[in-house]
Amino acid sequence: MKRPGILLINPWIHDFAAYDLWAKPLGLLILGSMLRGQGWDPILVDCLDPDHHSLSSLRSPGRSHGKFYKSKIEKPEPLRLIPRTFSRYGVPVDEIRKDLEKLAPPKVILITCLMTYWYTGVVETCNILREIFPETPLILGGVYASLMPEHALKSTGVDEIIVGPAEFKLPDALYRWTSYQPVKEFSNPQLQFVPDLDLLSNVRFLPVLTSRGCPYRCVYCASRIVQPTYERRTPAEVIREIEINVLKYDVDEIVLYDDAFLCEANNYALPILDAFAAFRPTLKWHTPNGLHVSAITPRVASALKKAGFKTIRLGLESASDNFHRSSGGKTKWNDFLKAVKYLKDAGFERDEIGAYLLVGLPGQTSAQVEGDVEMALEAGVYPKLAEYSPIPGSALWSSSIKTTRYQIESEPLYQNCSLLSAATGEITWEFLSRIRKMIRKSVQSGRIDQLGSSLHS
Numbered sequence: 001m002k003r004p005g006i007l008l009i010n011p012w013i014h015d016f017a018a019y020d021l022w023a024k025p026l027g028l029l030i031l032g033s034m035l036r037g038q039g040w041d042p043i044l045v046d047c048l049d050p051d052h053h054s055l056s057s058l059r060s061p062g063r064s065h066g067k068f069y070k071s072k073i074e075k076p077e078p079l080r081l082i083p084r085t086f087s088r089y090g091v092p093v094d095e096i097r098k099d100l101e102k103l104a105p106p107k108v109i110l111i112t113c114l115m116t117y118w119y120t121g122v123v124e125t126c127n128i129l130r131e132i133f134p135e136t137p138l139i140l141g142g143v144y145a146s147l148m149p150e151h152a153l154k155s156t157g158v159d160e161i162i163v164g165p166a167e168f169k170l171p172d173a174l175y176r177w178t179s180y181q182p183v184k185e186f187s188n189p190q191l192q193f194v195p196d197l198d199l200l201s202n203v204r205f206l207p208v209l210t211s212r213g214c215p216y217r218c219v220y221c222a223s224r225i226v227q228p229t230y231e232r233r234t235p236a237e238v239i240r241e242i243e244i245n246v247l248k249y250d251v252d253e254i255v256l257y258d259d260a261f262l263c264e265a266n267n268y269a270l271p272i273l274d275a276f277a278a279f280r281p282t283l284k285w286h287t288p289n290g291l292h293v294s295a296i297t298p299r300v301a302s303a304l305k306k307a308g309f310k311t312i313r314l315g316l317e318s319a320s321d322n323f324h325r326s327s328g329g330k331t332k333w334n335d336f337l338k339a340v341k342y343l344k345d346a347g348f349e350r351d352e353i354g355a356y357l358l359v360g361l362p363g364q365t366s367a368q369v370e371g372d373v374e375m376a377l378e379a380g381v382y383p384k385l386a387e388y389s390p391i392p393g394s395a396l397w398s399s400s401i402k403t404t405r406y407q408i409e410s411e412p413l414y415q416n417c418s419l420l421s422a423a424t425g426e427i428t429w430e431f432l433s434r435i436r437k438m439i440r441k442s443v444q445s446g447r448i449d450q451l452g453s454s455l456h457s
């Protein structure tokens with residue numbers, strides 16, 4: 001049965017900095033395909049769309065990631081004293097307003113929000129939606145709503161909050177707001193993974209999700225809270241979806257959004273990678289979320305190379321085994337060294353491999369950061385510093401509250417990783433700038449390659 005229109009909204013980001021590293025509103029696109037399967041008519045308005053018709057010069061053809069369009073905005077009061085420029089990232093407000101005004105009033109509006117500290121972007125979006133569609137109920141889901149539901153309800157004034165994975169709660173929520181009976185069963189559970197890419201204005205790459213959730217429980221991560229169970233599709237389904245979409249959208253870049261793609265690689269990642277190495281070796285794969293270091297064997301490294309992986313990001317976080325023992329045990333230093341060796345033996349170049357290192361953790365000293373960076377350089381990979389953001393509900397949340405000088409419990413803006421809000425006094429922006437400069441110098445001077453080759457020889 002045909003049902004009315006539902007508007008899906010990806011709101012603006014308000015932040016000091018944001019970069020479009022293959023960002024797509026995957027959760028909304030997946031809901032879009034499920035809604036369409038139930039007879040609803042979903043429409044997406046993506047406030048971050050780099051391909052919006054008003055931004056024709058923003059992204060050159062063939063470029064799948066890059067800058068967002070941004071406009072300087074006033075800092076919210078809690079951030080008033082932070083000496084950095086604050087911006088709205090995404091399509092200009094007037095352009096989104098015009099797009100919304102062209103639409104027939106939708107039956108329901110679904111909004112998402114990734115980071116808790118981006119909520120002022122949601123508030124701005126909701127205010128405009130209320131002006132244009134005063135009668136339409138607003139439902140907010142996603143990470144911010146799942147981690148801070150009470151704050152989200154109060155700050156945005158939406159009609160309903162959905163906590164956790166939305167797909168099973170949404171049919172009842174839609175019934176409450178529209179009186180359309182929920183469709184009892186989704187005929188195909190694989191739909192929980194398949195985005196409706198027709199909702200996008202342009203498909204430059206395929207966003208792919210082969211699994212949801214993660215079997216690990218790292219103390220600094222929200223994966224378990226947002227997606228409590230670890231679920232996977234079958235390798236055959238993944239292969240089929242990619243094969244169909246590569247042809248349909250004529251693209252050659254695949255971006256994996258998984259948290260744990262390489263878990264039990266023999267039965268899962270390897271059949272997928274081998275299939276594409278055999279039949280579509282010209283595809284280029286990217287993994288912005290980081291791969292599990294301990295799962296990289298010579299066979300896996302070789303399969304990644306043959307399938308066409310280009311951007312390898314390793315979730316090292318720290319070179320210290322003590323850190324890993326106490327934070328979730330997802331890897332060890334020796335496993336990291338072996339993984340790097342296997343990747344290089346498989347033919348990956350140094351500049352294709354980056355290692356994420358967490359900085360600004362509660363209690364972390366500057367000497368620890370310097371030690372982690374030096375060890376990553378010695379391993380011959382580019383250390384990528386990732387500022388820690390305190391996440392409500394994570395195991396590190398209570399230590400973050402004890403360490404911070406900000407009211408992170410009541411004000412999500414203070415959870416912004418740019419503030420280094422849980423860091424000790426030694427870890428400052430000046431310190432991190434110095435470390436980043438040192439990393440760049442080590443790369444430019446070739447020191448990283450000398451260190452790496454002596455370690456792996």
Ligand code: SF4
Nearest residue numbers: 214216218221223259
């Ligand atoms: S392995 Fe990665 S996704 Fe999984 S819990 Fe740890 S940090 Fe989160």
